[in-house]
Amino acid sequence: xxxxxxxxxxxxxxxxxxxxxxxxxxxxxxxxxxxxxxxxxxxxxxxxxxxxxxxxxxxxxxxxxxxxxxxxxxxxxxxxxxxxxxxxxxxxxxxxxxxxxxxxxxxxxxxxxxxxxxxxxxxxxxxxxxxxxxxxxxxxxxxxxxxxxxxxxxxxxxxxxxxxxxxxxxxxxxxxxxxxxxxxxxxxxxxxxxxxxxxxxxxxxxxxxxxxxxxxxxxxxxxxxxxxxxxxxxxxxxxxxxxxxxxxxxxxxxxxxxxxxxxxxxxxxxxxxxxxxxxxxxxxxxxxxxxxxxxxxxxxxxxxxxxxxxxxxxxxxxxxxxxxxxxxxxxxxxxxxxxxxxxxxxxxxxxxxxxxxxxxxxxxxxxxxxxxxxxxxxxxxxxxxxxxxxxxxxxxxxxxxxxxxxxxxxxxxxxxxxxxxxxxxxxxxxxxxxxxxxxxxxxxxxxxxxxxxxxxxxxxxxxxxxxxxxxxxxxxxxxxxxxxxxxxxxxxxxxxxxxxxxxxxxxxxxxxxxxxxxxxxxxxxxxxxxxxxxxxxxxxxxxxxxxxxxxxxxxxxxxxxxxxxxxxxxxxxxxxxx
Numbered sequence: 001x002x003x004x005x006x007x008x009x010x011x012x013x014x015x016x017x018x019x020x021x022x023x024x025x026x027x028x029x030x031x032x033x034x035x036x037x038x039x040x041x042x043x044x045x046x047x048x049x050x051x052x053x054x055x056x057x058x059x060x061x062x063x064x065x066x067x068x069x070x071x072x073x074x075x076x077x078x079x080x081x082x083x084x085x086x087x088x089x090x091x092x093x094x095x096x097x098x099x100x101x102x103x104x105x106x107x108x109x110x111x112x113x114x115x116x117x118x119x120x121x122x123x124x125x126x127x128x129x130x131x132x133x134x135x136x137x138x139x140x141x142x143x144x145x146x147x148x149x150x151x152x153x154x155x156x157x158x159x160x161x162x163x164x165x166x167x168x169x170x171x172x173x174x175x176x177x178x179x180x181x182x183x184x185x186x187x188x189x190x191x192x193x194x195x196x197x198x199x200x201x202x203x204x205x206x207x208x209x210x211x212x213x214x215x216x217x218x219x220x221x222x223x224x225x226x227x228x229x230x231x232x233x234x235x236x237x238x239x240x241x242x243x244x245x246x247x248x249x250x251x252x253x254x255x256x257x258x259x260x261x262x263x264x265x266x267x268x269x270x271x272x273x274x275x276x277x278x279x280x281x282x283x284x285x286x287x288x289x290x291x292x293x294x295x296x297x298x299x300x301x302x303x304x305x306x307x308x309x310x311x312x313x314x315x316x317x318x319x320x321x322x323x324x325x326x327x328x329x330x331x332x333x334x335x336x337x338x339x340x341x342x343x344x345x346x347x348x349x350x351x352x353x354x355x356x357x358x359x360x361x362x363x364x365x366x367x368x369x370x371x372x373x374x375x376x377x378x379x380x381x382x383x384x385x386x387x388x389x390x391x392x393x394x395x396x397x398x399x400x401x402x403x404x405x406x407x408x409x410x411x412x413x414x415x416x417x418x419x420x421x422x423x424x425x426x427x428x429x430x431x432x433x434x435x436x437x438x439x440x441x442x443x444x445x446x447x448x449x450x451x452x453x454x455x456x457x458x459x460x461x462x463x464x465x466x467x468x469x470x471x472x473x474x475x476x477x478x479x480x481x482x483x484x485x486x487x488x489x490x491x492x493x494x495x496x497x498x499x500x501x502x503x504x505x506x507x508x509x510x511x512x513x514x515x516x517x518x519x520x521x522x523x524x525x526x527x528x529x530x531x532x533x534x535x536x537x538x539x540x541x542x543x544x545x546x547x548x549x550x551x552x553x554x555x556x557x558x559x560x561x562x563x564x565x566x567x568x569x570x571x572x573x574x575x576x577x578x
Contacts, residue, residue: 003037011044011063019188020069027061042464048074049179056150056159056538059102066102066150066158068109072191074160075110077182078144079117079192081174084181086143094140094203096124096133097148098306099240100158101269103127106148110160112195124203127267129241129307131408131417134167134385135211136203138413149306152278153539155271168385168414172516208245211412212252215420218410220340221431225254228430232297235422236261236288238277239268240305242418249419255426259295261288261302271305279304279311280405282323289313289321297321299429299439303418308381309405310418312425314439326403327360327455327547328443333407333421334363335446336428337399338370347372347398352391354384354400357497357515357522358532358545365450372398378497378518380537381406385414403455403545444555452552454565458544458577459536471535471542478521478533478576486523486531487571495522523576531572544577 015028043062059066097107111123122140130147137145143165150157162170237243250258271277274284279302292300300313316322341347352373355363367374377383401407406416409424462470495502497520500513520534532545546569
C-alpha cells in the first residue's frame with residue numbers, strides 16, 4: 001500500500017474499521033495481501049457518482065464499487081433529500097430490480113434503508129423491467145423510486161437508477177442536490193440499514209395487467225393486428241426481465257404466434273449465452289436471429305436485461321435477416337406513429353417528438369414532413385423525460401428515443417420502454433404487412449423520400465483511473481486542435497456543449513447553445529454531416545458518432561449509395577479517432 005496515494009490509503013484504512021462488516025473488511029484485506037494495487041486504486045480512488053444513468057459500477061468492495069455501503073450511502077442521502085423536499089408529508093418510493101447478480105438483494109437493502117428512515121416503500125416482489133418502475137412511481141403517487149440495474153453492461157456491473165416523482169430519472173437540480181446529501185454523509189454509521197418492515201408494501205403481478213392495459217389503449221391500428229394475429233414474432237429477453245412482460249404484452253395486443261428463444265429465456269445475471277447482454281451487439285442478437293431464420297419470422301425482437309432497450313432483425317430484399325441499428329429502428333417507429341396518426345387525423349393539438357443530439361436527423365426530417373416539431377435533448381433518456389414533464393399538458397408527446405436502442409411511444413412513463421416499443425414494432429410490422437410491405441421495404445421508401453442516412457458509432461473502452469484520465473485527455477486534445485475538415489469535407493460549425501456555444505468556422509461568429517452543459521463536441525460539415533464526441537455517462541468509454549446523408553433516387557441503388565456513405569464515414573472517423 002505504500003505506493004498508493006495518501007487519500008486512497010486513508011479510504012482503505014477507513015474500510016478496515018469495525019464500522020464495516022467482517023466480510024467487507026476481509027475482502028479489503030485480501031486485496032492488500034495480494035498486492036493488488038491497481039485494483040485497490042480503482043476501487044477507492046473516487047466515490048461512485050450519478051451520471052446519465054445514475055449510479056453504476058463494478059460490484060465489489062470500495063468507494064468506487066457497487067456494494068452494501070455505496071448503495072446504502074446513496075439511499076440514505078436520497079432519503080435525507082426527500083425529507084427536506086417534502087416536509088410534513090408521507091413520503092412514498094417504489095423499488096424494483098433486474099436479473100443481475102445481487103440485484104434482488106440490493107433491492108431489499110434499498111427498501112430497508114428507506115423504511116428505516118420512515119419512508120413507505122412499494123417493493124416489487126420479483127424482477128421487472130425498468131419502465132415498470134417509472135410507471136409504478138406515477139401509479140402509486142410516489143415522490144421517488146430506485147431501480148437496481150446496470151442495463152446492458154457486462155455481468156461484473158450493477159447499478160442504481162434514482163427517479164423523481166414524475167417517473168423520470170433525477171435531473172437538475174435534484175441530481176446534484178442528492179449527490180451533495182450523499183457526500184455529506186461522513187460515516188457509514190450514519191446509514192440506517194435496519195428497516196421497519198411495516199413500511200414495506202409488496203408489489204406483485206397485479207401491476208402487470210395495469211401496465212399492459214394502459215399500453216394497449218395506445219394502439220393505433222388494432223384492426224391490422226387482428227388481421228395479422230399469426231404474424232411470426234421471435235422474442236429474446238437475453239436472460240433479463242423482458243420475459244416477465246413482453247410475451248404478455250404481445251399476447252394482450254393480439255399476437256398469437258410469438259416464439260421465445262428458450263436458451264435465453266431464463267433470467268440469469270451471468271448472461272451465459274452472450275459476451276455483452278446488449279441488443280446493440282450482433283453477438284447478443286445471434287440466437288434470436290437464428291430462431292427467426294428457422295421459423296421464417298416476420299420480426300425478431302430482443303431486449304436488454306432491464307428491458308428498456310430493444311433490438312430487431314427483419315428480412316431484407318434478398319430474404320436474409322438483417323439487424324437494424326438504433327437510428328433505423330427509431331426512424332421507423334417515428335414514421336409509423338406520425339404517418340398512422342396523420343392519416344387518422346389523430347395527431348392532436350401541439351404534437352411533438354423528441355430525439356437526442358447524437359440521434360439521426362432523419363427523425364427530424366420525418367417530423368418536419370408531417371408538420372410535427374422535433375425537440376432535441378442531451379444524450380440520456382432522462383433529458384427526454386425531463387422535457388416531457390416540462391411541457392406537460394401544454395403539448396402532446398407522441399414518440400421519441402435515442403440511437404442507443406431506447407424508445408417510447410405515448411407518455412405513460414418517463415423512461416425508454418422496451419415492452420412498449422416491442423408492441424408498437426410488432427403492430428407496425430403487422431400494419432405494413434397488411435399493406436403488402438415488409439419493414440425493410442418501408443425503410444427503403446423512407447430513405448428514398450427523405451434521404452439515405454448512414455451512421456456509425458465507435459466506442460473506445462478505457463477502464464479505471466488511468467482510463468478516465470485518458471478519456472479526458474482525448475477530449476482536451478480535440479478542443480485544443482479543432483479540426484477544420486473531416487474526411488476531406490470542410491467543417492462548417494463546431495458545437496461545444498461544455499462551453500454552451502456554437503462557433504461558425506467560416507466567420508468565427510459564436511452563438512449560445514440553450515441545452516445544459518455537457519462534455520460533448522459536435523462537428524457539422526458543409527455537407528450536413530454530423531460527427532460527435534462524448535465520454536459515456538454510464539460506462540468507462542468515449543464514444544464517437546458519425547452521421548452522413550445522400551439522396552437515394554431509386555431503392556435499387558441503395559447498396560451502391562450505402563457503400564459510398566460507409567467509405568465517407570470511415571474517412572471522417574479516421575480523422576477524429578486516432
